[in-house]
Amino acid sequence: MILCVTLNAAVDKTYIVEGFRAGEIFRVKEVQVLPGGKGINVARAIRVLGGDVLATGFIGGHNGAFIEERLAAEGIPSDFVQIPAESRLTVSIIDPINSSETGLYEQGPAVCAEDWERFKEHFAVLLEKAEIAILSGSLPRGLAADAYAELIEMARGTGCSVILDTSGEALKTGLAAHPWLIKPNRSEAEGLLERPLEGVSAVVEGIKKLLADGQEAVAISLGKDGVIGGCGYGIWRVRAPQVHAASSVGAGDAFVAGFTLAWLRKGDFAEALRYGTACAAASVTRVGAGMLSPSDVEYLSRTIKAEKIT
Numbered sequence: 244m245i246l247c248v249t250l251n252a253a254v255d256k257t258y259i260v261e262g263f264r265a266g267e268i269f270r271v272k273e274v275q276v277l278p279g280g281k282g283i284n285v286a287r288a289i290r291v292l293g294g295d296v297l298a299t300g301f302i303g304g305h306n307g308a309f310i311e312e313r314l315a316a317e318g319i320p321s322d323f324v325q326i327p328a329e330s331r332l333t334v335s336i337i338d339p340i341n342s343s344e345t346g347l348y349e350q351g352p353a354v355c356a357e358d359w360e361r362f363k364e365h366f367a368v369l370l371e372k373a374e375i376a377i378l379s380g381s382l383p384r385g386l387a388a389d390a391y392a393e394l395i396e397m398a399r400g401t402g403c404s405v406i407l408d409t410s411g412e413a414l415k416t417g418l419a420a421h422p423w424l425i426k427p428n429r430s431e432a433e434g435l436l437e438r439p440l441e442g443v444s445a446v447v448e449g450i451k452k453l454l455a456d457g458q459e460a461v462a463i464s465l466g467k468d469g470v471i472g473g474c475g476y477g478i479w480r481v482r483a484p485q486v487h488a489a490s491s492v493g494a495g496d497a498f499v500a501g502f503t504l505a506w507l508r509k510g511d512f513a514e515a516l517r518y519g520t521a522c523a524a525a526s527v528t529r530v531g532a533g534m535l536s537p538s539d540v541e542y543l544s545r546t547i548k549a550e551k552i553t
């Protein structure tokens with residue numbers, strides 16, 4: 244089973260508003276409400292693609308109950324730790340006319356030391372059945388920056404591989420605990436390496452540095468430019484196919500979902516990068532993070548190649 248961790252789960256509300264501008268009132272004709280937060284988005288895409296997944300993390304209040312109910316309705320198995328405070332609401336406003344996306348993301352509830360202890364006990368039990376654990380998104384308030392590092396150490400103890408997809412200090416301290424793969428986007432990787440990563444050669448150099456420093460596998464996603472990823476067997480570039488973009492929110496999560504499934508099915512790193520890119524592109528054509536159609540993935544993946552760089 245693939246375990247997807249979302250420590251700051253959300254009710255993810257998307258408004259479609261033509262000609263949206265700040266400072267005015269708009270009547271919203273189209274609303275989409277989904278359980279969200281990065282690990283949940285990953286779980287959704289894995290589920291749609293037929294993978295065996297379990298979503299976990301913290302949920303609380305009415306929003307937490309909504310997240311749990313709607314995940315069940317989507318057929319996504321979940322097993323969360325309850326906290327007393329309300330899970331957050333994230334609002335995205337998509338304007339199809341100007342192709343803009345605006346986000347209003349609540350911070351979410353604070354997690355106390357006792358909640359964290361309860362989560363770790365819960366995580367230890369879930370790890371017994373997990374082949375791979377995916378730790379995605381920002382940390383809730385109240386947790387130390389090394390929270391992911393703690394989970395990575397626990398997973399190592401059971402032989403479960405970890406994919407870490409986060410940013411800032413959580414990524415820096417998480418990296419020090421050596422997850423199997425990290426998947427920063429360009430700006431997250433720039434923050435991690437403390438240098439600009441413009442152009443393919445700078446990204447490749449960045450990956451070489453991370454591998455030389457002891458990281459096992461890295462995939463740096465570059466938005467519509469695709470992804471460059473490397474491990475002990477080499478470094479590959481996969482260009483993203485051109486698609487009509489409806490919403491790029493969660494593209495990275497769809498990439499992680501596809502990458503993980505292909506890796507577990509075939510054990511081939513280049514193929515995992517390729518399939519992840521197909522899933523990410525398929526998700527970009529749909530509104531709703533982690534939403535994609537397997538037939539789009541099938542169609543797109545025929546045109547996508549992994550080019551070996553070194």
Ligand SMILES: Nc1ncnc2c1ncn2[C@@H]1O[C@H](COP(=O)(O)OP(=O)(O)OP(=O)(O)O)[C@@H](O)[C@H]1O
Nearest residue numbers: 428464465466467469470483493494495496523524
């Ligand atoms: N416009 C696009 N067209 C095709 N593919 C895209 C486009 N934007 C993103 N992708 C695909 O999605 C992958 C992830 O995108 P990106 O680098 O923006 O991730 P991200 O910033 O982590 O996204 P998020 O955190 O919102 O999920 C890219 O590597 C690429 O394969």
Ligand SMILES: [Mg+2]
Nearest residue numbers: 408428495496
């Ligand atoms: Mg991301």
